[in-house]
Amino acid sequence: MKSVLIGVGQAGGKLSRELVEFDERMGFGAVRGAVAVNTAQADLSSLPFETVLVGQDRVKGQGVGGDNELGAEVMQSDIREVLSALDGRIGAETESIFVVAGLGGGTGSGGAPVVAKELKRIYDVPVYGLGILPGRDEGSMYQVNAGRSLKTFAREADSLLLVDNDAFRSAGESVTEGFDSINREIAKRVGLLLAAGESVEGVAESVVDSSEIINTLRNGSIAALGYAAADAAPEAEENINAVMSTTRRALLTGSSLPDATDADAALVVVAGEQDAVPRKGVERARRWVEEETGSLQVRGGDFPLSSDRIAVLILLGGIERSERLDDFMQRAKEAQEQEATAEAKPDNPGDVWANDDLDNLL
Ligand SMILES: Nc1nc2c(ncn2[C@@H]2O[C@H](COP(=O)(O)OP(=O)(O)OP(=O)(O)O)[C@@H](O)[C@H]2O)c(=O)[nH]1
Ligand SMILES: [Mg+2]
16 A cells, blocks of 8 residues: 655654665565654654654744644644645555654644644545554653544544554563664554555465555544564465464554454454465454454455565454553543542443543644
């Protein structure tokens, strides 16, 4: 799926760079360009693609210091410059646009939903968000910012693919130390997903295409992406169990948003050497994902990749009713209330999306 990336804020820029580099390293050619936008001059200078500094009149290139309302304001004021930087890059071949941002800060948190909203007014292709949730240890400002941004971003984008910064942390690693490895994990997942949606030479029996990604994401507003890999035997027959156990790991321990497994739709992609991918295994994996997610809309396919390993990628669409997201929204809400008066959880998961406990940003 040929895509253009817009990284907003520091995390958005860094993650976009990681995505561009992964796509180049693998020779996929699915990432068709990237632009980074920030209020902080220093964070833009190290990025190897076009950058746009916004809010210069308000914050003098110093960043918005976690003020996401200011982040949204300056993005809105300078939106023309952002859109014109994208102009030449989004063409007839572009199949989707990704707005990438950390949701806990100021610029990305406030600016990304504004960018998504404006892009949707102009372009016909889907505009997706790739949003990073702050880890549990990050301060309450980050949680509140992310809660508000998440709600607004999910509304403005066609779908918001979430990554939890606690998801890929190794023991003993601080969040900051872990950023680079987290970014690599995300880049691998998203990079493979975009590449899987490309037509490949030596056509497999059931290759994935962009429309399957788009249809999976059409369901609901929040998405997640799981991944796992294992060594493969040369013969497909010998890999049926490996595909099954790798599928379980991809969903249960390899997800960008752990424990969010209730989904409206899913796409299971098995990547590997064409002769080594067992059709029976792919079908069995697809059925297992159906049971596990409670969705009757589980698509499946394979992605021919020259490798001695088999990888399974699982895209979940419409996970907003999962308990994991309610927990996060609750965390954001409690952080906002500051007081230790822990409130009762809503009776029905999903209620938090319908009420006004966290104000929309826009
Ligand atoms: N995964 C990941 N998360 C990051 C990275 N950098 C920052 N974050 C997270 O993103 C959130 C927002 O941080 P930034 O992107 O630095 O904030 P910003 O958008 O630049 O906003 P301001 O600095 O306030 O103007 C924080 O909650 C961090 O946890 C990164 O490289 N990778
Ligand atoms: Mg910053």
